[in-house]
Every structure is written in C-alpha cells, then in structure tokens.
Amino acid sequence: MNCKPNKEQLTRRLAEIVGDDAVLADKRELVVYECDAYTLQRNPPTAVVLPRSTQEVAAVVRLCAELDVPIIPRGAGTSLSGAVLAVDGGVMIALTRMNRVLKIDPRNRRALVEAGCVNAWITRDASAHGLFYAPDPSSQTACTIGGNIATNSGGPHTLKNGVTTNHVLGYEMVLPDGTIEWLGVEPDGGEEVAGFDLRGAAIGSEGMFGVVTTVLVRLMKTPPAFKTFLCVFESVDDASQAVSGIIAAGIVPAALEMMDQLITQALEEAYHFGFPLDAGALLIVELDGLAKGVEQQAKQVDEICNRNNAREVRLAAAAAERAALWKCRKRAFGAIGRLSPNYVTQDGVVPRSKLPVIMRFIRTVSDKYELRIPNVFHAGDGNIHPLILYDEREPSQVKRALQAGHDILDKCIELGGSVTGEHGIGAEKIDFMAKQFSKDDLDAMQQLRRVFDPDKRCNPHKMFPGAKRCAEFAQKKQIPA
Ligand SMILES: Cc1cc2nc3c(=O)[nH]c(=O)nc-3n(C[C@H](O)[C@H](O)[C@H](O)COP(=O)(O)OP(=O)(O)OC[C@H]3O[C@@H](n4cnc5c(N)ncnc54)[C@H](O)[C@@H]3O)c2cc1C
Known part of the structure; x- marks a missing residue:
C-alpha cells in the first residue's frame, strides 16, 4: 500500500472531480478530521473530500484505487471508538454535503435519504405524517444515517423496536473499486429480495466495505x-x-x-x-x-x-x-464537561441479570485507578456506558483511564457479554477481538471483508488484530507506554 502519495498531485486530481471548494488539504483545516469523539488517538488524513453526489463519490474512490490510496468514509465524526481515524493518512470521504431527505413515502412507510442525512431529520420530516424513524442514538441530532449503518447504531428506544439493521431496507454503496451497487430493497421495490442478505452483511462493517451514499429506511407509526x-x-x-x-x-x-x-x-x-x-x-x-x-x-x-x-x-x-x-x-x-476536561466512554454488554455485578465491579475499578467513573446507560439491553474521567495533561491519568477501560471490558467478556453494544470496535478495541472471537471466527470475518475490499484499502487498520495503531505512526506522545 502506498502510504505517502504525492499530496499535491492527489489534491489536484481530487479537485478535478469535486471542485476546489470540496477538497481540504491544509494542515489547519485537517485538524477537525484528525479524530472522532474518541480523542485518545489522533492523526490527520492526507486530504478530505466533500462530494455532492454518488457519481462524485464513485469517481473519487476510483481515483484512490488507481493511486492505491486508503479511503476513509466519514459522517459526522461522532464515533466513540476511533472508527474514523486516518491511521495511515489517506483520503477521507465526508458525506456531510449529501444530507438531504429525498422522499418521505407515507403510504409505504418509507423514507429515501442521502447517507449524510442527520438521523433526527428523518423523524422531523416524517412526523407530519404520524410516522417516525425508530433508531435514536443519543447523538441523533448530529450523527448521520451512513455512520449509523456502519456501526449498526442503537439508542435508548431500540430496546423495543430494534437497532439500525431492523430499520434499513436497502442502500446504495460505492465499493472500494468504484463500482456502484444497491444492496437490499430498492427504492420502488417490494419488501422481500432474493438471494443472500448482503444488506445485512455490510451493516456494522465500520466503513470497511465501501461508502454508503443513499439509504431506504423503514418508518414506524407514532404510538398513540x-x-x-x-x-x-x-x-x-x-x-x-x-x-x-x-x-x-x-x-x-x-x-x-x-x-x-x-x-x-x-x-x-x-x-x-x-x-x-x-x-x-x-x-x-x-x-x-x-x-x-x-x-x-x-x-x-x-x-x-x-x-x-x-x-x-x-x-x-x-x-x-x-x-x-x-x-x-x-x-x-x-x-x-462539568466534571472533567476529558473522558473516554466504554461500551460493554453484560447479560441483564449481571448488571449489579458489573456496576459493583466498575466501582472497584474506579477506586483502583483513582478515577471517577459516572454511568449512564441502556439498562434494558444490559449495555453499559461507564464514562472514565481523566485529564489528558496528566500522562499517568491517560494511562490509568486506558487500563480502567480494559479491566471493565475484560470483565464484560468474563460475565458472558461483549466489548461493544453499539459503538463498534474501531481503532480502540482491536486487542479485544482475539479475546472475544476464535481465530476461525476472525478469519471468516476477514474473508467476508475481502469479498467487498480485496485490497483492504477501505478504512484500514480497524477492528482486526494486527492492524497498525495511530501511535505507531505519528502521535506516540498521546498514549504513554
Ligand atoms: C454524545 C454521544 C452519544 C452517542 N450515543 C450513541 C447511542 O446512543 N447509540 C449509538 O449506537 N451510538 C452512539 N454514539 C456513537 C455515534 O454517534 C454512532 O456510532 C454514530 O452512528 C456515528 O455516526 P457518524 O455519522 O458520526 O459516523 P462517523 O463517526 O463519522 O463514522 C463512524 C463509522 O461509520 C463509517 N461511516 C460513516 N459514514 C459512512 C458512510 N456513508 N458509508 C460507509 N461508512 C461510513 C466510518 O468510516 C466509521 O467507521 C454516541 C456518540 C456521542 C458523541
């Protein structure tokens, strides 16, 4: 993989596709894109593009394939697991200008939206018809449907209605070689499709299977x-x-x-x-x-x-x-922000019956590492969100915050749970994949990934053991040894 493309040549060719006003390559502009809401690791992409159509996305992706440059799809950057980190540079494709609600179809209870559409905007537009879009991450006034698909987002109200995969009927995706595919139910199609459920396979793939551009979602009737x-x-x-x-x-x-x-x-x-x-x-x-x-x-x-x-x-x-x-x-x-300058959110799952055990354990971790850990979480799903408070100006606190998070996630596995309920693995939790899954499981996941992205060029260095870390490239000072 060519990690250091000629930046000038790259940005010029990107601008030929999307226009000068849709390419960011200046060091100061890239600061915004050097991390998501997981701020412990940072690294800027080589350039950011802000396309306005699927055709522009596809042309950018084809160019990156030609130049062998990594691509990183991005929505609003609210991921809490470093899923949008440009670990090794590359071209970040931010969907924020493709943010329209294209159609509300009350008769069929569906909405067609662009992938950069903010989650809450769907319900805003559908409510006039007595309808709503059910998955409601707490970040819903900022996060995008594309990001929700990539992380299979949940939210406070998904206990009863189900998570993103239960409400996305189909979507258009630009594959890492630049071809455009529609997976699942088509905008004017019936509710059932023949063959493998590739729509479902790519939901939760953390931006590693391609760039989602247009999405058909299911709407529900607002309860009386x-x-x-x-x-x-x-x-x-x-x-x-x-x-x-x-x-x-x-x-x-x-x-x-x-x-x-x-x-x-x-x-x-x-x-x-x-x-x-x-x-x-x-x-x-x-x-x-x-x-x-x-x-x-x-x-x-x-x-x-x-x-x-x-x-x-x-x-x-x-x-x-x-x-x-x-x-x-x-x-x-x-x-x-009232309690601490920095925090890192964990996203573990335990069987509901183990909630008292894990909450007691979190208190012992708080004492052990002398860090405060408030908790606010989806109790009905057994999905905990301990918020580990630290001050990044104190290297020992950063180290203790990381260790505290690891202890809590290890305990979730021990209790029969999982290291993520909704935030994904990203760059943050790579080391836990081998603890939670067997080698055969991981190999099977990699095989599926290669079906979509044989070159592993789409959002690289995420999820799988062996992936490189940001710290290995640029920001060693962020994570003290
Ligand atoms: C305050 C706060 C509260 C939160 N509450 C919740 C919650 O209740 N439930 C929950 O599930 N999450 C929650 N999150 C996490 C986060 O908001 C979700 O993971 C959300 O889905 C990310 O959407 P985004 O648009 O910000 O995506 P980003 O952060 O930009 O990207 C996230 C992942 O999606 C990929 N991606 C983004 N757009 C596309 C696309 N168009 N095509 C392909 N891949 C793409 C990226 O490559 C990355 O892997 C919260 C975050 C914050 C900061």
Missing part, C-alpha cells in the same frame, strides 16, 4: 399513547433488580435507561431538571402503545419498582416534562 416514569432508587443494585423485574414480567418498555449518582449530579447542575442529588440511581422507564395496554403496564412498573425499594416513581405529567427528561438523558455526555 406514552407514559414516561422517573424512578428514584437508593442504590444501583435496587435499580438493577427493578430492570430485571420489569423484563421478567413480560413487559418490553420502549426505553429503560439508568443513571447513577455522579452523572445525575452533573446533569442537574447542567440542565436543572429537578433530579434528586442524593439518589443512588435513577431509572427512566418509557412505555408506549395503545392507551389501555400502556395503562395496565404502568401499574405493573409502579408495583415492580416499589417492590425493589424505589423511593419515588414519578410520572412525567405533560409532554413538555417528558421532552425535558429525554433532553437531559440524551445530553448526558455533554454534561461531563
């Missing part, structure tokens, strides 16, 4: 009734038992989210919702569906929470209160 509860507990253990109790009762809430004391205090300081500052843990439980069923489930949830020592079960009385509660939850990571 909602009930949203804020349940206050003295301890994380009690809240975790309530989570298990709700699921064991056969209730599948629309959302079931937990926040511990430290994150609650940061949220209250930032957004003034009225959270009790001395509570050990809070649960947000949202029920939706037909009014009668929701009413009945609400009684059960109230009873289960009280049985597990809830101090209070508060119903959001009006739509405004429900919206305020969700605003706080979805902006939780933003409130961390």
Whole structure:
C-alpha cells in the first residue's frame, strides 16, 4: 500500500472531480478530521473530500484505487471508538454535503435519504405524517444515517423496536473499486429480495466495505399513547433488580435507561431538571402503545419498582416534562464537561441479570485507578456506558483511564457479554477481538471483508488484530507506554 502519495498531485486530481471548494488539504483545516469523539488517538488524513453526489463519490474512490490510496468514509465524526481515524493518512470521504431527505413515502412507510442525512431529520420530516424513524442514538441530532449503518447504531428506544439493521431496507454503496451497487430493497421495490442478505452483511462493517451514499429506511407509526416514569432508587443494585423485574414480567418498555449518582449530579447542575442529588440511581422507564395496554403496564412498573425499594416513581405529567427528561438523558455526555476536561466512554454488554455485578465491579475499578467513573446507560439491553474521567495533561491519568477501560471490558467478556453494544470496535478495541472471537471466527470475518475490499484499502487498520495503531505512526506522545 502506498502510504505517502504525492499530496499535491492527489489534491489536484481530487479537485478535478469535486471542485476546489470540496477538497481540504491544509494542515489547519485537517485538524477537525484528525479524530472522532474518541480523542485518545489522533492523526490527520492526507486530504478530505466533500462530494455532492454518488457519481462524485464513485469517481473519487476510483481515483484512490488507481493511486492505491486508503479511503476513509466519514459522517459526522461522532464515533466513540476511533472508527474514523486516518491511521495511515489517506483520503477521507465526508458525506456531510449529501444530507438531504429525498422522499418521505407515507403510504409505504418509507423514507429515501442521502447517507449524510442527520438521523433526527428523518423523524422531523416524517412526523407530519404520524410516522417516525425508530433508531435514536443519543447523538441523533448530529450523527448521520451512513455512520449509523456502519456501526449498526442503537439508542435508548431500540430496546423495543430494534437497532439500525431492523430499520434499513436497502442502500446504495460505492465499493472500494468504484463500482456502484444497491444492496437490499430498492427504492420502488417490494419488501422481500432474493438471494443472500448482503444488506445485512455490510451493516456494522465500520466503513470497511465501501461508502454508503443513499439509504431506504423503514418508518414506524407514532404510538398513540406514552407514559414516561422517573424512578428514584437508593442504590444501583435496587435499580438493577427493578430492570430485571420489569423484563421478567413480560413487559418490553420502549426505553429503560439508568443513571447513577455522579452523572445525575452533573446533569442537574447542567440542565436543572429537578433530579434528586442524593439518589443512588435513577431509572427512566418509557412505555408506549395503545392507551389501555400502556395503562395496565404502568401499574405493573409502579408495583415492580416499589417492590425493589424505589423511593419515588414519578410520572412525567405533560409532554413538555417528558421532552425535558429525554433532553437531559440524551445530553448526558455533554454534561461531563462539568466534571472533567476529558473522558473516554466504554461500551460493554453484560447479560441483564449481571448488571449489579458489573456496576459493583466498575466501582472497584474506579477506586483502583483513582478515577471517577459516572454511568449512564441502556439498562434494558444490559449495555453499559461507564464514562472514565481523566485529564489528558496528566500522562499517568491517560494511562490509568486506558487500563480502567480494559479491566471493565475484560470483565464484560468474563460475565458472558461483549466489548461493544453499539459503538463498534474501531481503532480502540482491536486487542479485544482475539479475546472475544476464535481465530476461525476472525478469519471468516476477514474473508467476508475481502469479498467487498480485496485490497483492504477501505478504512484500514480497524477492528482486526494486527492492524497498525495511530501511535505507531505519528502521535506516540498521546498514549504513554
Ligand atoms: C454524545 C454521544 C452519544 C452517542 N450515543 C450513541 C447511542 O446512543 N447509540 C449509538 O449506537 N451510538 C452512539 N454514539 C456513537 C455515534 O454517534 C454512532 O456510532 C454514530 O452512528 C456515528 O455516526 P457518524 O455519522 O458520526 O459516523 P462517523 O463517526 O463519522 O463514522 C463512524 C463509522 O461509520 C463509517 N461511516 C460513516 N459514514 C459512512 C458512510 N456513508 N458509508 C460507509 N461508512 C461510513 C466510518 O468510516 C466509521 O467507521 C454516541 C456518540 C456521542 C458523541
């Protein structure tokens, strides 16, 4: 692989395709693109292109194939696993100018959008028809549908409705050799397609199979009734038992989210919702569906929470209160700035019944490494998000933050879980792949990757053991040995 293309020649040829105003190659402009929301590793790409059409994307990709230059697809750069790192330079193809909602089709409950379309814009446009797009990552006001496909994003409300793969019917993708393919259901096609489900195979491939350009998504009918509860507990253990109790009762809430004391205090300081500052843990439980069923489930949830020592079960009385509660939850990571200059989010999964175990373990890790670790997470899925706080100006804190994250992920594997629920492996968690998967599993994944990208030129150095690290190239000082 040619890691050091002639930059001048490359940018000139890129500009011939997309125009001068759609190529960034100046050192200062590239700073924005040197990392995603995982800021522990950084390296700038050689150039960034901002295409406006699938044809432009395909021409850029063909040029990179000709010059043997790596390509890195990018949406909004909100990945929390370093999935968009230009580890070895290369051309970053940012889809942010291809951001239109092309068509809302209420009759067939579908929307056709460009891959750079921001997640929340689909529901914004579909809501006039009583429809919504279900997967709602907390980053949904920024992240793009292309990024959601590449990471198979979840969100607070995917417990009941399923994650991205359950709502993407089909999409257009530019393969690493520049050919344009449509995978899955076509825009005017029926709901079923013949043959292998290559649509599904490429969802979650972290930008390594090609560049998604246009997407056909499924829309759902907005439920007629909602009930949203804020349940206050003295301890994380009690809240975790309530989570298990709700699921064991056969209730599948629309959302079931937990926040511990430290994150609650940061949220209250930032957004003034009225959270009790001395509570050990809070649960947000949202029920939706037909009014009668929701009413009945609400009684059960109230009873289960009280049985597990809830101090209070508060119903959001009006739509405004429900919206305020969700605003706080979805902006939780933003409130961390009140606690610490830097944080790294982990994304582990444990069986729901092991939530008390992993939460206790996180407290011991916090003590061991003398770092604060607030928690806000998708409890209903057993998908934890410990936020490890550190100060990057203190090299020993950076080292301890990394070790703390590793301990937590090792424990998730030990408990029968996974090292990612929704954020992906990216550059961050490469070392865990060999712990979670056998060599045969990894070989099979690489074989599938080679079907799409025989040269491994598309978003290289991600996911698989043996991939090179950013630190090996440029930023050794970022990660102290
Ligand atoms: C505050 C905050 C909250 C978050 N909450 C959640 C959450 O609740 N659930 C969740 O799942 N994630 C969450 N995330 C993580 C992140 O937002 C998701 O992974 C999201 O899907 C990334 O979308 P993006 O457009 O920012 O993609 P990027 O970060 O730009 O890219 C992510 C990956 O997608 C690939 N990619 C991007 N666009 C394309 C494309 N068009 N074609 C092919 N590959 C592409 C990239 O190469 C990379 O591998 C959160 C992040 C933040 C910062």
